Amino acid sequence: MSDYSATYLLDARTDRTGPVAERDSLRLGFERRLPDAGVAAASVLDELVTLGEPGLLHSGAPTFLGFVMGGAYPVAVATEWLTSLWDQCGALYATSPTASVVEEVVAQWLIELFGLASDTSVGVTTGCAMANLTGLAAARHSVLADRGWDVERRGLFGAPEPRILVSAGCHATVFRAIRLLGMAGQIRVVDTDNQGRMSLHALDRELVASSGPLIVCGQVGNVDTGAVDPVDAICDAARAREGWVHLDAAFGMWAAAGPSVRHQVAGLARADSWATDAHKWLNVPYDCGIVLCARPDAHRAAMRTSAEYLTPATGGSRDPVDFTPDMSRRARSLVLWATLRHLGAAGVADLIDRSCAFARAMAADLARVDGIEILNDVVLNQVLLTFRAREGVSESEHLERVVDALHRGETAWASPTRWRGRAALRLSVCNWQTTAEDVERAVAAVTAAHLLSDVRQTV
Ligand SMILES: *Cc1c(COP(=O)(O)O)cnc(C)c1O
Numbered sequence: 100m101s102d103y104s105a106t107y108l109l110d111a112r113t114d115r116t117g118p119v120a121e122r123d124s125l126r127l128g129f130e131r132r133l134p135d136a137g138v139a140a141a142s143v144l145d146e147l148v149t150l151g152e153p154g155l156l157h158s159g160a161p162t163f164l165g166f167v168m169g170g171a172y173p174v175a176v177a178t179e180w181l182t183s184l185w186d187q188c189g190a191l192y193a194t195s196p197t198a199s200v201v202e203e204v205v206a207q208w209l210i211e212l213f214g215l216a217s218d219t220s221v222g223v224t225t226g227c228a229m230a231n232l233t234g235l236a237a238a239r240h241s242v243l244a245d246r247g248w249d250v251e252r253r254g255l256f257g258a259p260e261p262r263i264l265v266s267a268g269c270h271a272t273v274f275r276a277i278r279l280l281g282m283a284g285q286i287r288v289v290d291t292d293n294q295g296r297m298s299l300h301a302l303d304r305e306l307v308a309s310s311g312p313l314i315v316c317g318q319v320g321n322v323d324t325g326a327v328d329p330v331d332a333i334c335d336a337a338r339a340r341e342g343w344v345h346l347d348a349a350f351g352m353w354a355a356a357g358p359s360v361r362h363q364v365a366g367l368a369r370a371d372s373w374a375t376d377a378h379k380w381l382n383v384p385y386d387c388g389i390v391l392c393a394r395p396d397a398h399r400a401a402m403r404t405s406a407e408y409l410t411p412a413t414g415g416s417r418d419p420v421d422f423t424p425d426m427s428r429r430a431r432s433l434v435l436w437a438t439l440r441h442l443g444a445a446g447v448a449d450l451i452d453r454s455c456a457f458a459r460a461m462a463a464d465l466a467r468v469d470g471i472e473i474l475n476d477v478v479l480n481q482v483l484l485t486f487r488a489r490e491g492v493s494e495s496e497h498l499e500r501v502v503d504a505l506h507r508g509e510t511a512w513a514s515p516t517r518w519r520g521r522a523a524l525r526l527s528v529c530n531w532q533t534t535a536e537d538v539e540r541a542v543a544a545v546t547a548a549h550l551l552s553d554v555r556q557t558v
Pocket residue numbers: 167225226227228229270272320321322347348349350376388
């Protein structure tokens with residue numbers, strides 16, 4: 100695996116970006132009866148590599164711009180190996196003193212990077228989805244405790260009904276987290292502007308129409324446009340009503356660590372809870388998410404577990420299980436420690452600023468192409484564009500062809516979306532390896548896919 104890894108990491112720079120096999124051929128390779136007799140480990144690994152490679156999405160390639168993914172720094176990959184090798188159960192201080200202490204240290208580093216108060220509590224989750232769930236569980240605890248209701252003990256039946264105002268630009272996992280917390284019926288969606296930012300006017304309207312416990316969910320880094328909700332004003336409005344502000348900042352949180360874009364997330368530190376992840380923009384392998392909470396008591400109260408056989412940490416030590424819904428889990432703090440130690444604050448700043456500069460360059464170049472329209476203000480690392488098609492072809496048909504041509508061309512990979520009723524292409528720059536040259540190659544590939552689709556239509 101060590102030899103293979105070296106080749107694989109090198110290939111990622113030049114190799115294709117998308118899979119070359121579909122479900123049927125992958126199944127043909129993998130599917131067999133559960134073997135009665137086992138096979139030698141080395142053969143198994145060979146087989147896995149050969150059968151699995153054709154179906155890989157090379158999201159670690161520097162010209163991969165799909166979803167919001169990012170690659171993996173070699174130091175992070177190596178630390179993931181070490182994490183597996185050590186196989187520490189990262190639940191308690193008692194199950195891994197190293198994992199526990201490293202998590203304490205990493206928590207302080209993250210707080211500093213994001214510019215949050217030093218007593219902010221931190222949990223390391225599987226991803227931002229679980230971080231949203233955790234942050235919102237803390238919110239639920241807090242707004243109900245303020246009304247004298249202990250939700251952890253009594254549940255939700257008979258509880259004072261909270262009102263949850265969620266930006267229409269919020270990620271799907273925010274809505275799902277609220278649903279899993281039993282509060283789907285309390286959601287009121289707040290309208291957004293043409294960039295996907297929460298409209299303050301709409302927020303005011305909802306606030307006037309609501310009473311009781313209040314939670315406001317904002318988006319820092321819209322998944323299509325990268326837009327950031329007006330966090331400062333949202334916090335003012337929620338504070339006036341003793342409400343809790345939760346922010347989904349899956350990738351947007353990292354803007355706080357980039358000097359050139361930090362102003363885009365002004366006011367971020369004033370929220371009550373934040374959900375983000377490291378497996379996207381920080382370029383650590385899947386999976387690694389982070390929840391942060393300005394009210395550590397609420398955070399712990401929402402996640403509290405105890406059992407006779409679990410030995411709680413003493414003397415100020417940390418039990419990671421107190422901060423997330425998981426119990427046994429990977430010692431994910433290790434990869435955070437190693438990656439942040441390797442990059443330093445300056446390295447993180449460079450990664451963030453560089454990605455955003457590349458996104459701006461990409462948008463500027465593509466805007467000059469006939470028939471391409473950039474739909475968003477490129478405030479962070481996301482570029483959203485649409486294509487004006489020839490007569491007789493709808494925008495969505497044309498986009499489908501562009502995506503198809505792009506993926507067949509293999510140089511670059513990007514994913515489609517719909518934006519305010521229009522078929523659009525999203526480009527997300529979040530890979531540590533991406534260079535100015537890669538940006539040029541990606542722009543050329545998107546342009547060629549667009550022109551080719553036009554030509555095919557004309558023919
Ligand atoms: C990816 C993403 C999520 C979900 O996070 P996971 O890490 O995939 O669990 C939530 N919000 C935004 C804006 C995202 O981009």
